[in-house]
Amino acid sequence: MEFDLGKTFRPKFFTLFKKGRYSRSIFASDLAAGVIVGIIALPLAIAFGIASGVSPQQGLITAIVAGFLVSMFGGSRYLIGGPTGAFIVIVSGIVAQYGMQGLIIATIMAGVILAVMGLCRMGAIFKFIPYPIVVGFTSGIALTIFSTQIKDFIGLDVQVPSGFIPEWTCYITNIGSADPAETVMSLCCLLVIIFWGKFNKKIPGSLIALVLATAASLLLGRFAGMEFATIGSKFPELAEGLPLPKPTAPQFDYDTIKELVSPAFTIAILCAVESLLAAMVADGVTGHRHDSNTELIGQGIANIIAPLFGGIPATGALARTMAGINNGGKSPVTGIVHAAVLLLIYLFLMPYVIYVPLSCLAAILVVVAYNMSEWRTFRYLLKADRSDVAVLLITFFLTVLVDLTVAIEVGVLLAVVLFVKRVMETSSIKVLDDDHIAATEDEETVRTDDTEFLDIPSGVEVYEIDGPFFFGLASRLEELEEGRKSGIKVRIVRMRKVSFMDSTGIRNLRNFCQRTEKRGIRVILSGVNPQVRATLHKFGLDTEIGTDYIFPHIIPALAKANEYIGSQS
DSSP states (O other): OOOOHHHHOOOHHHHHHHTTOOOHHHHHHHHHHHHHHHHHHHHHHHHHHHHTTSOHHHHHHHHHHHHHHHHHHOSOSSOOEEOOGGGHHHHHHHHHHHHHHHHHHHHHHHHHHHHHHHHTTOGGGGGGSOHHHHHHHHHHHHHHHHHHHHHHHHTOOSOOOSSHHHHHHHHHHTGGGOOHHHHHHHHHHHHHHHHHTTTOSSSOHHHHHHHHHHHHHHHHHHHSOOOOOBHHHHOGGGGGOOOOOOOOOOOOOHHHHHHHHHHHHHHHHHHHHHHHHHHHHHHHHHSOOOOHHHHHHHHHHHHHHGGGGTOOOOEEOHHHHHHHHHTTOOSTHHHHHHHHHHHHHHHHTGGGGGGSBHHHHHHHHHHHHHHHHOHHHHHHHTTSOHHHHHHHHHHHHIIIIIOHHHHHHHHHHHHHHHHHHHHHHHOEEEEEOHHHHHHHHHHTOOOGGGOOOOOOOTTEEEEEEESOBSTTTTTHHHHHHTTOOSOOOEEEEEEEEOOOBOHHHHHHHHHHHHHHHHTTOEEEEESOOHHHHHHHHHTTHHHHHOGGGBOSSHHHHHHHHHHHHHHHO
16 A cells, blocks of 8 residues: 555644644634633543543643644644543553553554554544444443542542442442532532533633632631542642653563553544544534544554653543634644643642542543433434444443443444445345346336336346445355246346445355356356456456456347357357
């Protein structure tokens, strides 16, 4: 495969300035939007970091480094990157099983996979993942996030096992030891987040809740002697200050890479799906179009470099992207400013983060989980046909009860199976004879382009392939041969509606021709378009059949059949 990097990798940031369309007024809009998005991203980055099983500064570093790189090298004018709730489940699982070093290696591997997918121009493929699979993933992840936050939300001081069922067993068993003060704090933060938007849509409710909860925690601790679990109590090392992150190369070895292939592919696929879906939503709102292949390469670069600074997997974040658009952002500069704002916060305000109550972060993540759940869409999809409902429920329950890695692997497999099923439902092979033509004419079910009257001579049988001739349909030829009438001297395979053939289709067509020739029946192909003709030539099947017996239309094919029958009599 030949790569033209200049056509495959075209970051919107550089294209914008190359065309000279950037102005001071646009920069002013990007600057204002970037500041707002940076403020919105602060509590989310901290919450996602802690919920993922790493430290809050690692979530913030990810938002800074990956946010900058996604905007700099991505294929969308509006997409803003960083850590997202979708990765909480997979990241926490990798950290628990392989440690932070394993997460860094898996994320770098995922970045490489994403870059390769972009270079191979696979961006368009992810647009065809069935919607029930995407909703099953996101709804399952949302429920899992909600489940993991109950401990901090109600203030349980117990070790909660991993897994949805063990978690809820633990919660129900220990519900009597819940801390009323922590629960009230969580509920108050939840109410602030929910109702703040009615008064001010510029400043996020999550930030207001974080500031108010931190102030309340300090005041109640000082004057009422009430102690709340905080980021500082969970990460006491943060009280000593935060050193600037320095790039560190992980130690790769064959055994580690082999173990992390599956998690790396899970991260890459989840990143590709979430970022491209967010980019498509942004396109729908703004009227612009993103470059999916460039976006994958940009996401790959971000996920290769961010882990070197201690970051976690990142992708395009829909909430931040829409916040940028709604506040006037017009270019990738919005995302770069957002990263700069977070960097300033990291340098000058992080020492105060240790006072943030964990119950407040739990309330923020409960709202994130609710927004991710798409419960209305989930309920709507339950009215679809049985196959879509089955796919939806399978991906949902695998995500919740088993593992996100397994759910994604099964989801990708289900996407392939669904595609094959849909194509098979719209494709068919039938035998055209006098009885069949009369029946279709009587039933008035034939399309306008099928109403031609074919004079099929005695001793000729016409097989019509309707749709792509691929592995899902190829065995039908053999099935149709069974029980056919005798006295046939020519079989015409009509291929006018065959848009492509795969290797399985070629193999079955070859076997069909060989079986037919052994019975003394000549095979003639008609309606062969140039693309299919090239495929036949590539595999040498045109020579085996005979180039004189391959025609672009049925009329000369029937004439050839008449000629052949006449020569045999």
